[in-house]
Structure formats: C-alpha cells, structure tokens
Amino acid sequence: MNERWRDGNQVELLINGEDFFPGVFQAVAGAQREVLVETFIIRDDKVGRELRQVLIEAAQRGVRIELIADGYGTPDLDESYLRGMLDAGVRLHLFDPQPLLLGMRTNLFRRLHRKLVVVDGQVAFVGGINFCADHLADFGTMAKQDYAVQVAGPSVEDIRRACLELLSQYGEVPAADAVRPGATAGPCRTCLAIRDNLQRRTDIEQHYLRAIQRSRQRVLIANAYFFPGYRLLRALRDAARRGVTVRLILQGLPDMPLVRLCSKLLYDTLLRDGVEIYEYCDRPLHGKVAVVDGQWATVGSSNLDPLSLSLNLEGNLMIEDTAFATSLDEHLQTLSDNSCRRVTRKAARRGYWWRAPLVFLSFHFLRHFPAIAGQLPAHRQVLHPATVEEQPGESQVQP
Known part of the structure; x- marks a missing residue:
C-alpha cells in the first residue's frame, strides 16, 4: 500500500x-x-x-x-x-x-x-x-x-x-x-488514497481494512453502493463479534434499485453477527464516508462495491483528527437516528429461502472478483x- x-x-x-x-x-x-x-x-x-x-x-x-x-x-x-x-x-x-x-x-x-x-x-x-x-x-x-x-x-x-x-x-x-x-x-493528519489499475489496486480497501481491524469502540460507515468483497465483510463481522458497535447506513430510497437488491442479499449474514444496518430514506444516499473510534475518518469517491474496489479509478482522503472525526460521527449519528429506518433480522430474513443460494454464490464470487476482473x-x-x-x-x- x-x-x-x-x-x-x-x-x-x-x-x-x-x-x-x-x-x-x-x-x-x-x-x-x-x-x-x-x-x-x-x-x-x-x-x-x-x-x-x-x-x-x-x-x-x-x-x-x-x-x-x-x-x-x-x-x-x-x-x-x-x-x-x-x-x-x-x-x-x-x-x-x-x-x-x-x-x-x-x-x-x-x-x-x-x-x-x-x-x-x-x-x-x-x-x-x-x-x-x-x-x-x-x-x-x-x-x-x-x-x-x-x-x-x-x-x-x-x-x-x-x-x-x-x-x-x-x-x-x-x-x-x-x-x-x-x-x-x-491539526489534521491526512493521506490521499488512490485506487487505479496499475500499482495501487487495493490501497483504499487496505485503509478500510486496517481501520476496521484496529477498531475498539465504534465503526460507522455510510456508503451508497454496498457490496464489498469477502475481506471487508469478514472484518466488519469480526469487529461486531468482539464488541465493537458496527453501524452501516445504506440506501433506503435507491437511485439504482438493483444495487440495493444486491446489498440486501448480505443483510442477514451481517445482522446475525451483530452489525447494525440502517437505511436512509429521505433521499438517495450517494455518500462514501466512514468514521472509526472518533479518530479516523474517510471521505471520497469510492463505494464499497466491485466496481469501485476492483475496476474504477477512485480517490479518498483518509483523515486522522479527533475534532473532524467526531463532527462527522455526530452528523451520521443524527442521520441514522432521524432519517433512517433500522433493519431487523426478521425483516431481512423474509424470502431468505430463495436468497440463501445467492448469498453463498455472492460471497465466493466477490472473494475472487479482483482476479476475475483482471481477465476481462x-x-x-x-x-x-x-x-x-x-x-x-x-x-x-x-x-
């Protein structure tokens, strides 16, 4: 990286x-x-x-x-x-x-x-x-x-x-x-993370992974198109299992319904391990931001989906500053409290009988997606x- x-x-x-x-x-x-x-x-x-x-x-x-x-x-x-x-x-x-x-x-x-x-x-x-x-x-x-x-x-x-x-x-x-x-x-310590198809193919994903793996209290992610690969999904679930509050704010009023359908395939797996999922319903969510432990934050162009993580040219700024991270955390907390509906596991499991095979195939497809994309x-x-x-x-x- x-x-x-x-x-x-x-x-x-x-x-x-x-x-x-x-x-x-x-x-x-x-x-x-x-x-x-x-x-x-x-x-x-x-x-x-x-x-x-x-x-x-x-x-x-x-x-x-x-x-x-x-x-x-x-x-x-x-x-x-x-x-x-x-x-x-x-x-x-x-x-x-x-x-x-x-x-x-x-x-x-x-x-x-x-x-x-x-x-x-x-x-x-x-x-x-x-x-x-x-x-x-x-x-x-x-x-x-x-x-x-x-x-x-x-x-x-x-x-x-x-x-x-x-x-x-x-x-x-x-x-x-x-x-x-x-x-x-x-006062801010910052790092520009670029994703390209040359030497920096995984830089943005690696920053996310490291921040989530080091988290001790709270991970708050707002992301428009959420369909990450196996490593990020595992990091989020592992953080929730060790007692970290992991909250995702995703689209509830989608501008691209197919993308929301893909995200929903992952809901039950995440909820089962204690990840909180909120759907933002006031307007289409297009943001790509995150805060970890009130210390680390990122704002940029990269979604957590196969196009952004494996194919597109993206740019995110990583920020280490308590005041900035706290301000963003408070904003996202207010957003989830006032403008989102919380997804329950009961709601997520409706129709799970037909989604389960898709979830299994999605996990394994995404795990190998970068290698597959490289052959396109x-x-x-x-x-x-x-x-x-x-x-x-x-x-x-x-x-």
Missing part, C-alpha cells in the same frame, strides 16, 4: 452541493495560476453552467485550466456548452470515451470515478459530488445526499500530483509549472482532448 501521511492540514467537511459548489466556484474565481478538475459527471444544468462560467472567466485571466471528465459519465455535452470553454482556452479531456453500440453506452468498466479539484496548488477538494444539479436539495425527492472535504495544507501537493499523474499517464499535456507546497494550515478484455484507457468540429449544417463535438 502506497502511503504518504501528511501532518498540518486543515480539513472542512462539505455536506451536499449546497456546501460543495460555492466552495469550489469561489476558489476557482480567485485562481491566479492553475485549476485542475477531475469528475465523473458534468451536466448542462444550472450547476454545470456555473462551472463552465467560472472556468471561462479564469481561463480568460490566463489561468491554466485542465478539466477531466469521464467518457461514460459525461457522454452528451453539446457544442453550445463546450464552445465557449474551448475558445477561452479551457483544456477538456474525456477519459476513455467509446462509441455507442445500438444507442447504448457499453464502456461501463474501469471508469474515472474520482472527484478532485485543485486550485493554485493551495486548496483542494476531494469527495463524491459530481457537477450536476441533482446534488442540490431543490432538485426534488431524488436529490442526492453526499459529502466532500475542502483541504488546505501539505496534502494539497499530493492531490495535485495525482491529477498531474493522470494527465501524464493517459494523455499528453503541457508541462506544469512548479507550485510551492501548502504550508501547515491545521481491457484496452489502454486514454484521455481524448475534446474539440468542436463544424460539419455542413451542424456542429459536432469530437473526442
């Missing part, structure tokens, strides 16, 4: 788009030299248009802008959205875009799922929030509940380096100017610079 823990960071918890978007847009509006953005989804809605505007204004001031979006998550930005950015000098890169097959996106695996922003090498954002309006409460009943952090201090250098490494590994971009690392800014057909993912090319009678966006 590649680790680089940094002392002296300030980390602020951002809850939902109401906290995240103003923080990012304000930072970009004040940028003087460089803005690096990685995201899974950008949409042409009020959030995407505000992102577009602040990037254009920064580029017009001479700021270097590198915007990376996933080719699967962001497939349909049109010429009217892109032209102003490209003309202003924003460099937009699409991660591994692929042509549609019978009108369907088929490039589901090995996606760029990270959500990172770095401004002038001095402030960074890490989390699970995409640039789209469904992360705002006024979107309606399907608005997502999600989290990010704003970071200042030495760890910003590591987040910036991760963005630049992606640009250099998957595409060709102009060399970046050196940026002075951030000075000591606060793969090509080298690349970053494609987006351009707008004029055709007779129409404009087309080209990867």
Whole structure:
C-alpha cells in the first residue's frame, strides 16, 4: 500500500452541493495560476453552467485550466456548452470515451470515478459530488445526499500530483509549472488514497481494512453502493463479534434499485453477527464516508462495491483528527437516528429461502472478483482532448 501521511492540514467537511459548489466556484474565481478538475459527471444544468462560467472567466485571466471528465459519465455535452470553454482556452479531456453500440453506452468498466479539484496548488477538494444539479436539495425527492472535504495544507501537493499523474499517464499535456507546497494550515493528519489499475489496486480497501481491524469502540460507515468483497465483510463481522458497535447506513430510497437488491442479499449474514444496518430514506444516499473510534475518518469517491474496489479509478482522503472525526460521527449519528429506518433480522430474513443460494454464490464470487476482473478484455484507457468540429449544417463535438 502506497502511503504518504501528511501532518498540518486543515480539513472542512462539505455536506451536499449546497456546501460543495460555492466552495469550489469561489476558489476557482480567485485562481491566479492553475485549476485542475477531475469528475465523473458534468451536466448542462444550472450547476454545470456555473462551472463552465467560472472556468471561462479564469481561463480568460490566463489561468491554466485542465478539466477531466469521464467518457461514460459525461457522454452528451453539446457544442453550445463546450464552445465557449474551448475558445477561452479551457483544456477538456474525456477519459476513455467509446462509441455507442445500438444507442447504448457499453464502456461501463474501469471508469474515472474520482472527484478532485485543485486550485493554485493551495486548496483542494476531494469527495463524491459530481457537477450536476441533482446534488442540490431543490432538485426534488431524488436529490442526492453526499459529502466532500475542502483541504488546505501539505496534502494539497499530493492531490495535485495525482491529477498531474493522470494527465501524464493517459494523455499528453503541457508541462506544469512548479507550485510551492501548502504550508501547515491545521491539526489534521491526512493521506490521499488512490485506487487505479496499475500499482495501487487495493490501497483504499487496505485503509478500510486496517481501520476496521484496529477498531475498539465504534465503526460507522455510510456508503451508497454496498457490496464489498469477502475481506471487508469478514472484518466488519469480526469487529461486531468482539464488541465493537458496527453501524452501516445504506440506501433506503435507491437511485439504482438493483444495487440495493444486491446489498440486501448480505443483510442477514451481517445482522446475525451483530452489525447494525440502517437505511436512509429521505433521499438517495450517494455518500462514501466512514468514521472509526472518533479518530479516523474517510471521505471520497469510492463505494464499497466491485466496481469501485476492483475496476474504477477512485480517490479518498483518509483523515486522522479527533475534532473532524467526531463532527462527522455526530452528523451520521443524527442521520441514522432521524432519517433512517433500522433493519431487523426478521425483516431481512423474509424470502431468505430463495436468497440463501445467492448469498453463498455472492460471497465466493466477490472473494475472487479482483482476479476475475483482471481477465476481462481491457484496452489502454486514454484521455481524448475534446474539440468542436463544424460539419455542413451542424456542429459536432469530437473526442
């Protein structure tokens, strides 16, 4: 596991788009030299248009802008959205875009799922929030509940380096100017954990495993798409057996019902060993956060499911700080007490007679999933610079 823990960071918890978007847009509006953005989804809605505007204004001031979006998550930005950015000098890169097959996106695996922003090498954002309006409460009943952090201090250098490494590994971009690392800014000890398909395949999972295995009092995990492999399931059950309070907050109002069905296959096994399961019912849960013993916390993009743990490019910030961990723990406790229903073993066992074979097969499939995934057909993912090319009678966006 590649680790680089940094002392002296300030980390602020951002809850939902109401906290995240103003923080990012304000930072970009004040940028003087460089803005690096990685995201899974950008949409042409009020959030995407505000992102577009602040990037254009920064580029017009001479700021270097590198915007990376996933080719699967962001497939349909049109010429009217892109032209102003490209003309202003924003460099937009699409991660591994692929042509549609019978009108369907088929490039589901090995996606760029990270959500990172770095401004002038001095402030960074890490989390699970995409640039789209469904992360705002006024979107309606399907608005997502999600989290990010704003970071200042030495760890910003590591987040910036991760963005630049992606640009250099998957595409060709102009060399970046050196940026002075951030000075000591606060009390938090932090570590950026990256999951890729090269040398850091299990780093995020290993951080989770170590924190859970060392837990003595309380493990609290809120995760949108929960279908972990054998090692994480065993660690959670072992912690509950030795008297640790293990509480999972999972989706109760799912944006992807199939994923919730997969999670429910695991309920009885977990409940039997004393793990507490709560389903969040106010809105779709999209968060990927955890707290252990009021000392260790993580916020990032990685779900605890096969796609995130074995295939996607992910980024989580690990945080060791009592004040931050306590604040996140209290927030999640309030969430589970006021906005969740607790799952009982009686409810979980309804229909268990037909689910039991699926549970058995799931355990053993997941135990070997990384090895299986490694045998899937793969090509080298690349970053494609987006351009707008004029055709007779129409404009087309080209990867």
